[in-house]
């Protein structure tokens with residue numbers, strides 16, 4: 349079918365520079381613009397739309413590496429991995445790996461860590477809402493049922509452990525944050541454990557203490573109440589108190605996972 | 607639930623303005639919601655859209671159906687769009703007379719079709735299928751374009767008229783797009799307007815273009831140009847005071863500025879018949 | 881403490897915190913927003929909206945030419961250590 353061939357040719361030109369001349373053969377030259385220039389307008393536009401999208405997904409990385417570097421890297425990424433989904437929210441996950449492989453960033457892999465955080469933020473915004481458990485229902489369980497209790501973080505939660513101070517770097521680039529740390533004073537080598545989750549229309553991002561981190565990891569691994577008591581002993585009530593009040597624990601189940 | 611009537615001049619809803627709109631509930635005749643940004647089921651984005659639809663009449667406007675493509679429709683896209691529409695009860699759903707996917711790739715940019723009899727047959731069948739899937743009549747928008755294919759044998763207005771008549775769909779005339787394409791392809795925009803069947807047109811779009819010297823680029827980043835206001839007046843005289851919407855996507859201004867632009871369109875409604 | 885006692889104490893703590901967080905939900909909203917400074921960053925219309933783009937830096941890069949050190953905020957630092965001014 350001629351339409352299929354035509355569309356194949358044109359979309360190839362959008363994402364492959366060397367296909368531009370071929371696609372231009374099917375386009376009229378008019379006025380002061382050649383047919384190649386006309387296809388080029390579309391290549392620029394498609395790239396520009398996706399570049400805008402990547403900029404909005406990775407705003408801190410954008411500031412860190414600057415317009416020029418970000419633009420070039422993004423354009424190469426766009427050509428290497430054109431979108432395949434009609435849902436634009438799915439686009440751009442692979443950009444993290446693309447940065448990780450970039451020769452110029454091998455000495456600055458902490459930028460890639462920031463990119464991971466930024467993608468997790470985007471993913472958290474696009475996670476489906478869920479219904480919180482009614483914790484009053486915990487009363488009246490038998491001892492055996494109590495030991496088999498398991499808890500869940502919000503579905504949007506991401507636990508990110510980084511060898512870089514990703515949370516501080518991120519905060520330092522938030523214009524409206526009143527007490528933002530000065531970027532120049534951040535110790536990039538400081539490891540940070542970050543929890544990220546969405547609560548209704550808010551996204552929470554916070555660093556965790558080592559204890560809280562270990563506890564939330566155990567929760568995420570679906571350890572039972574009995575196993576949690578074993579692991580955290582008399583610290584457990586306190587760990588739960590903090591986690592509950594911060595909204596880190598969202599629901600529970602009384603039956604073991606399948 | 608019957609959708610609220612869409613009357614007068616509204617604006618396209620943008621995330622930047624949502625909190626302000628929900629807090630202040632300013633008088634806005636209606637809002638156009640960009641369906642593609644609200645397609646994650648049960649997401650916070652959908653929560654916002656639902657709340658907006660509780661307070662304002664809305665329409666759904668999308669870019670992702672890829673009506674002119676040759677690959678099969680994306681089932682999930684239509685399912686999600688239908689589910690969104692079932693929640694928001696938009697007065698209508700619109701998308702563009704173009705294609706955005708081929709070869710497994712998605713352009714996320716509106717690409718023009720070759721204007722031939724063969725394309726008409728193909729697109730008509732696709733629009734009918736999309737209408738069946740969404741269980742409603744669609745409103746189809748003309749795109750702005752920067753190229754014409756060697757094989758195009760018809761004018762854009764002949765093409766769009768034939769498609770609308772045969773698919774029995776409605777039309778969203780983007781007056782700015784007509785102006786941009788008329789400049790880029792050196793045709794008379796008034797002739798375009800004069801050949802569109804009056805009863806097919808449901809809605810107008812207005813937006814600002816950018817003059818690149820060699821061509822006009824439809825960036826939605828500026829106020830509506832004077833020449834487009836002029837063309838809009840002619841459109842009102844021919845098609846009547848149909849619902850009109852201001853699109854603004856780059857350098858998005860304050861809500862007040864955007865509403866002022868919509869107000870200009872309201873004034874044009876009054877003056878067009880004076 | 882025995883596991884059994886720990887579990888009992890934990891369930892009490894959970895019950896109490898659940899009740900508390902309902903009571904303080906409103907205060908917490910204000911507070912967390914101040915603490916995190918995070919409202920809607922990362923949530924935007926992206927670009928799926930039917931406009932064309934001028935393609936800011938759509939220069940096609942020559943292989944190798946673009947492998948240079950970034951010139952953003954990173955200029956202030958080198959190789960992961962902060963440059964003292």
Ligand SMILES: [Fe+2]
Pocket residue numbers: 747780783811853930
């Ligand atoms: Fe439009």
